[in-house]
Amino acid sequence: MTSEHSFRPTAEDARLLKLALPALGNLVAEPLFLLADSAIVGHLGTPQLAGLAAASALLATLTYLCVFLAYGTTAAVGRRIGAGDLPGAVRQGVDGMWLGVILGVVLGLAGIVFAAPLVRVFGASPEAVPYGVTYLRIASIGQPAMLLVLASTGVLRGLQDIRTTLVVAATGAGMNVVLNLVLVYPVGMGIAGSATGTVLVQYGMAAAYAVVVYKAARKYDAPLKPDFEGIKQAATAxxxxxxxxxxxxxxxxxxxxxxxxxxxxxxxxxxxxxxxxxxxxxxxxxxxxxxxxxxxxxxxASDxxxxxxxxxxxxxxxxxxxxxxxxxxxxxxxxxxxxxxxxxxxxxxxxxxxxxxxxxxxxxxxxxxxxxxxxxxxxxxxxxxxxxxxxxxxxxxxxxxxxxxxxxxxxxxxxxxxxxxxxxxxxxxxxxxxxxxTGADRGASGAGTEDATAAAEVAAVTQTP
Structure with missing residues (x-):
């Protein structure tokens, strides 16, 4: 085996690990939402826990299916960063975020209207159905925020600012535990309190990401209003x-x-x-x-x-x-x-x-x-x-x-x-x-610039303190 292909430390390893380790923390933090809800609601009783299980299975499926918002936005934003088109990168990210909000509104309304049959489809027993319906209807209010979070995560990954996503995810997971405990027990909202706490945290995380992207958009004079042609292209892609x-x-x-x-x-x-x-x-x-x-x-960057x-x-x-x-x-x-x-x-x-x-x-x-x-x-x-x-x-x-x-x-x-x-x-x-x-858009070649310089410039704007 040649030295080129031997597994020895390289200068590129540091960059790869710098991206991978925060991403792992982010991925592990996300499942803590469901874990915390299960632990807290489980003490309310078996029907409540069963209702949560059915509603959460549906919500987890929706989140899994909508992960394309993060993946697609990462690729689109990363390409523009590599090509040195910082305003275009932010604009692509904003389009993906608006797509997430629109899908979230549609899926949220569907969850509210069809909560009862959906909970039954996911296996809830008759005594668990009312609790599952309660949880799903409240949790559906958070769908626009949840999908905005997914799209925003993709934006920051494309900017290679994974540290911010880790901070937001970890903070959100911690706040979720605190809010749910308070709303379920001292406030006495029961399973509705668990759903309400999660929704509040989701909107808090969405707001944190929106502020980060807003700062970048202002710096690079990228538009924030919905661009329906851009949203359509993001959806098609x-x-x-x-x-x-x-x-x-x-x-x-x-x-x-x-x-x-x-x-x-x-x-x-x-x-x-x-x-x-x-x-x-x-x-x-x-x-x-x-x-x-x-x-x-x-x-x-055409490299x-x-x-x-x-x-x-x-x-x-x-x-x-x-x-x-x-x-x-x-x-x-x-x-x-x-x-x-x-x-x-x-x-x-x-x-x-x-x-x-x-x-x-x-x-x-x-x-x-x-x-x-x-x-x-x-x-x-x-x-x-x-x-x-x-x-x-x-x-x-x-x-x-x-x-x-x-x-x-x-x-x-x-x-x-x-x-x-x-x-x-x-x-x-x-x-x-x-x-x-190569180039800023897949299917169109373009002359590249120093992607590391572009990424570093955006990171200076987006990085959390």
Whole structure:
């Protein structure tokens, strides 16, 4: 192996880690909203907790599907920063934020009007439905703020100001606990207090981000009013990422549905295994987000050689991280499993499944990274088509395993097929030049400038004290 490809520290590693570590903190902070709500509402009673579970499942699904707001905005803003077009970068970000607000209003109204049937669809029992409806209707008021937060996060990632997103997310998570505790118990609002506290925090976070973007817009004379043509372009550009996200969600739901057909023990083991996989996915997502922000600026600056180096280095870090996480799972699974169940059947199933998780992590890690890099490059159309092909492969493998009665481990082998198919598709794409489109806009070449100088100038405006 040549020194060029050996895994030795490079000057670029510091930049990558500087982006990835705050991104990890941001990603971990976000799930604390639901965790805090569950812990606080759980002491009100089982029906209240069940109602929260149904409403939260719907809200989490909506947030998951709308993550394209963050991804698409990151790529668009990063390209403009790399090209030295600071006013254009802020303008793109503002368009994405307005798109988030509009979608939030539509989804929020739908949640208020259709709360009862939606809560029932997500499995709430008759005694839990009233509590779920109460929570969902109040929480739906926060949808415009929540989607504005998603879009704003994408803006700051594109500016490579991930520190601010970490500060806002961590502060919001802490305030959420305090407000919910006060409103649920001393004030006596019950489950409505939990939803109200979360909504207040969401609007507080949205306001914090709006102030940061406002400062940048004023400095670079970028318009803040809605530009409906720009909003339309942002929405159109986001469609491929939405398709990709829906396909990933289908794969997730299919695995859970098929696991349920093997019985309660299999479903319980699947829940624990998916929870661990999801947590490890956050770690890998942090690296993918860093690569996404980095690659968008390099392509915007027309630095093809730099983009290639950044791609190779980010993938190398992904492989190393995947191997390390696999070793951690192998070393800790014996102590991890008893924390979640005393049922020996479930423990036995988890023992087998966690071995497969460890086996697949070194494959999944570069998949996460490649996905993030291609999102940062704006290669959404390819990701959508690749998603159709790889999800079809997964569904075929999962259904084949089910018909052969291979049990829960068979479904996880199907996941391995899914990861391998994605690795082949994304890895083949990254080895070509088709995803490398330079300039401020994907599809239009432009002369680049010093992306680091542009990013540093914007960071001086957006960085929190």
């Amino acid at each position: 986001s469609i491929p990422l939405l398709i990709r996200t829906i396909l990933l969600r289908i794969a997730l739901l299919a695995g859970t549905i098929l696991a349920a057909r093997y019985g309660t023990e299999a479903l319980a083991a699947q829940q624990v295994a998916w929870s661990l996989w999801g947590f490890l996915g956050l770690v890998l997502d942090a690296l993918a987000i860093a690569g996404q922000a980095w690659i968008s600026q390099l392509l915007g 093809v050689a730099g983009a290639r180096r950044a791609t190779r280095r980010t993938i190398e870090w992904g492989v190393v991280l995947g191997v390390l996480l696999a070793l951690v799972v192998l070393a800790t699974r014996q102590g991890f499993i008893p924390l979640f169940t005393e049922d020996q059947t479930v423990r036995n199933l988890l023992e087998d499944v966690l071995l497969l998780e460890a086996l697949f992590l070194p494959i999944a890690a570069p998949v996460f990274v490649l996905d993030g890099l291609l999102i940062g490059a704006g290669d959404g159309r390819f990701l959508a088509w690749a998603g159709i092909a790889t999800t079809s492969a997964y569904l075929a493998a999962a259904l084949g395993s089910y018909h052969l009665d291979q049990g829960l481990t068979g479904l996880w082998w199907a996941l391995g097929v899914f990861m391998l198919a994605r690795l082949i598709a994304l890895g083949t794409r990254i080895r070509t030049d088709q995803w490398i489109v």
